Every structure is written in C-alpha cells, then in structure tokens.
Amino acid sequence: MDTPESTLQQSWQHNADAWIEAIRSGALASRVQVTDQAILLAIMGRQPERVLDLGCGEGWLLRALSDRGIDAVGVDGDAALVAAARAAGSSPVHVASYEALALAQVDIGRDYNVICANFALLHQDIIPLLTAMAPLLAPGGALVIQTLHPWVAATGDYQDGWREETFAGFPGQWQPMPWYMRTLSSWVNALDMAGFRLVGLQEPQHPQSAGPQSLLMTSELRGRQLGSG
Numbered sequence: 001m002d003t004p005e006s007t008l009q010q011s012w013q014h015n016a017d018a019w020i021e022a023i024r025s026g027a028l029a030s031r032v033q034v035t036d037q038a039i040l041l042a043i044m045g046r047q048p049e050r051v052l053d054l055g056c057g058e059g060w061l062l063r064a065l066s067d068r069g070i071d072a073v074g075v076d077g078d079a080a081l082v083a084a085a086r087a088a089g090s091s092p093v094h095v096a097s098y099e100a101l102a103l104a105q106v107d108i109g110r111d112y113n114v115i116c117a118n119f120a121l122l123h124q125d126i127i128p129l130l131t132a133m134a135p136l137l138a139p140g141g142a143l144v145i146q147t148l149h150p151w152v153a154a155t156g157d158y159q160d161g162w163r164e165e166t167f168a169g170f171p172g173q174w175q176p177m178p179w180y181m182r183t184l185s186s187w188v189n190a191l192d193m194a195g196f197r198l199v200g201l202q203e204p205q206h207p208q209s210a211g212p213q214s215l216l217m218t219s220e221l222r223g224r225q226l227g228s229g
C-alpha cells in the first residue's frame with residue numbers, strides 16, 4: 001500500500017532530472033537570492049572541519065563546502081541524485097534512505113562538526129532519524145536544519161499535517177510530492193525528543209518579499225556541555 005512516505009520517495013525518483021536542472025540553472029529565485037547563502041553562513045559560522053549533508057540531493061551544498069576547504073560528506077535516498085552529485089565532483093556521497101539511517105544500517109562516517117539538512121526533512125516522523133544522527137556528531141557539534149517556513153507553508157491552516165507540493169511554476173515535468181508540514185513548536189519538540197536543544201533560530205528573508213523564505217534552526221545536543229554526551 002502506498003503511504004505518503006513511499007510516494008514522497010517515489011516522487012524524487014521521478015523528479016530527479018527536473019530537480020537537477022532547476023538547481024543547476026538557478027531557476028529557484030528564493031534559493032539564489034536568500035536560502036543558499038543563509039545555510040552556508042549558518043554552517044560556516046560553526047567553523048567546521050567535517051560536515052554531513054543529510055538529503056544532499058544533487059550536491060550543490062557539498063560542492064560549496066568543499067570549495068571552502070571543508071571535508072563534506074553527502075547522503076541521499078535517491079540513486080540518480082547521488083550519481084549526479086558524484087559526477088559533479090562531490091565525494092564521498094552515500095545512497096541510503098532515512099529509514100536505513102535511523103536503524104544505523106549504513107556507515108556514513110562520524111565525528112561531524114555539523115550535520116545539515118537543507119529542505120530535506122520532508123517526512124513525518126523525523127525523531128528516529130535525528131536521534132540516530134546524534135552519535136555521529138563530534139563534541140560541540142551542531143545540527144543545522146533549513147526548511148520551509150511553517151507560517152508561509154501553512155497558508156491559513158497552521159496545523160501539523162501532510163501537504164502536497166505540485167511544483168507549479170517550476171520548469172519541467174514534475175510529479176507532486178507529499179511533504180509533512182510542522183509548526184514551529186512541533187519542530188522544537190521533535191528536536192527536543194531527539195536530544196537536541198535549539199541554540200539559534202533565523203527567518204531568512206528577501207528585503208522585497210512580504211514573508212520569510214525559510215526557517216533555519218541550529219541545535220546542539222543536550223547534556224554534551226556536562227560531559228555526558
């Protein structure tokens with residue numbers, strides 16, 4: 001039986017080529033103008049040596065980090081996107097689903113100063129995945145998540161729940177993608193339940209736009225500063 005999660009992953013198989021073209025041609029104005037720079041600055045602000053990009057897609061962020069001398073490792077569930085990332089020079093990039101990562105079935109390395117997810121946490125139960133990421137962080141490490149801003153995405157229905165992205169206005173042929181919208185408190189609660197506490201919150205915005213382009217959260221492991229992590 002199809003679940004929203006399985007339809008979500010299938011949509012990436014279908015949309016991989018259109019996504020690669022959209023990202024590499026700079027077709028997504030909010031990314032070019034605001035959100036790419038926002039996540040790069042949030043990561044670079046931690047002065048990391050090693051970064052894991054969770055749901056790295058075709059690998060633009062891996063390349064941007066490598067260009068800045070950072071040891072960047074990617075992981076994504078879609079084989080075509082991973083192949084594109086590798087072909088564009090991003091290495092190493094692992095193929096693994098979040099479900100496999102949550103069960104620690106795949107070795108994707110450890111001692112990361114930052115684990116980031118850029119518009120890549122789209123499924124409902126993110127707690128097992130985030131919990132599994134905790135032991136992969138180096139002491140003092142951070143989780144940096146950029147996501148659709150819930151206030152903008154909610155469009156009048158500010159409740160957790162599945163939504164559908166139709167990619168209307170994107171160039172190319174797209175299959176609609178289910179994605180799970182969570183409110184701000186729901187994000188903070190999910191982080192808390194996975195053992196993280198929020199240490200930074202930003203709402204990157206273009207000066208000429210009415211609302212924020214994203215929500216950008218930086219979290220650290222609770223208890224690490226007490227030497228128990």
Ligand SMILES: C[S@@+](CC[C@H](N)C(=O)[O-])C[C@H]1O[C@@H](n2cnc3c(N)ncnc32)[C@H](O)[C@@H]1O
Nearest residue numbers: 012055056057076077078096097098118119120
């Ligand atoms: C919107 S794209 C973002 C890609 C990249 N982070 C970027 O900034 O361009 C979402 C990515 O999440 C990945 N993804 C979604 N659900 C996944 C899952 N359950 N397991 C592994 N990867 C998943 C998709 O394959 C896709 O590459």
